[in-house]
Amino acid sequence: MGFGERSAATRAAILRAARERFAVDGYDRATIRSIAADAGVTAAMVIRYYGSKGELFALTLEPGFAHLDLGSAPREELGMRFARAALEPWESGANPGIAAVHRAAPTHEEAAQIIQKYLDRQVVPALRAALPDDPDIEERAALVHSQGLGAFMARYILRLEPLASMDYEEFAAAIGDIVQHHLTRPMRR
Amino acid sequence: MGFGERSAATRAAILRAARERFAVDGYDRATIRSIAADAGVTAAMVIRYYGSKGELFALTLEPGFAHLDLGSAPREELGMRFARAALEPWESGANPGIAAVHRAAPTHEEAAQIIQKYLDRQVVPALRAALPDDPDIEERAALVHSQGLGAFMARYILRLEPLASMDYEEFAAAIGDIVQHHLTRPMRR
């Protein structure tokens, strides 16, 4: 596009500010003006570079979910491995885009679809690779994800106690244990 | 209040419309005008009877969560009993107020606090009554609730597949099984 050197930094600053605002305030309450202010520019610049609030939001979510890698975990450690891989990035407050998705999803169909995609393209394949012979892997993955979703929402988004203040190791161990159960319990056919 | 017979029906219609709108659209996207239109009146009436959008929303949530009654379930059936008691009302689409709370909670602190209250005043006491000697009942209740929250959000709010279309009996059985595990697994001290 016809933008020079100078603008690249501004563009990046806007995107960074948008990620932060959307993650903290949610889509509706985050305003173009507040994003612009955080980035040290005016609202006009935000529109100039990103067209509209909606387009900016879409780009905000793009880097998306980190690739879910379970490595070559032994069967008995799969749950714990999954829980750590999914939750640990959050302890350092990384990936504001994902918080933004989860804050927007209950009222914005497009955001909910991004979560659906994460489930289909990351969670299911990762678990299928680990348990290639399980005929119910999709149901298991959905249930595993539902526990991950609830734990994530409770601790990081809604900040419900005592989960929000619980020691991370204890938290991860509890969730890992449950995931393991989802993955290994007998399914009714 | 100085309101006569006639207004009572209007009042009720507004509240009913508000519950529906807040549940479907969320707090921010539901407008006074849309609620008024659904109720067959004008926006002025909504304000006249309920003062402000915020006050109306608060009343919307009031009937709140149904009392969580686990009856006298044997220890081995506690998880299943809990899952059914928490989820079954949803299959018939009841209680739009609760959908409204969960849609608003990620971006509205007050709504999140209502969920916290549900956890503290319904989930914890119900489980404590069922397992009076468990020293970790609050942690267990929080973990049970996190699974319930995730399952509820995935199936009814975000409508993630395949959970959203899963047969209810299978769904409830899976969640009940997990809840049971949360309640009975050994805790690290």
Place this chain on the structure above:
DNA sequence: GTCTATAATTCGATAGAC
């Protein structure tokens, strides 16, 4: 490349007629 000024909406809430 960035800003000021402002257009065009939309929303919550009010005032006052009937």
Place this chain on the structure above:
DNA sequence: GTCTATCGAATTATAGAC
């Protein structure tokens, strides 16, 4: 008791100066 008309604030987005 209900409505019309409108205010005032806030928002997204545009036009155009510098």
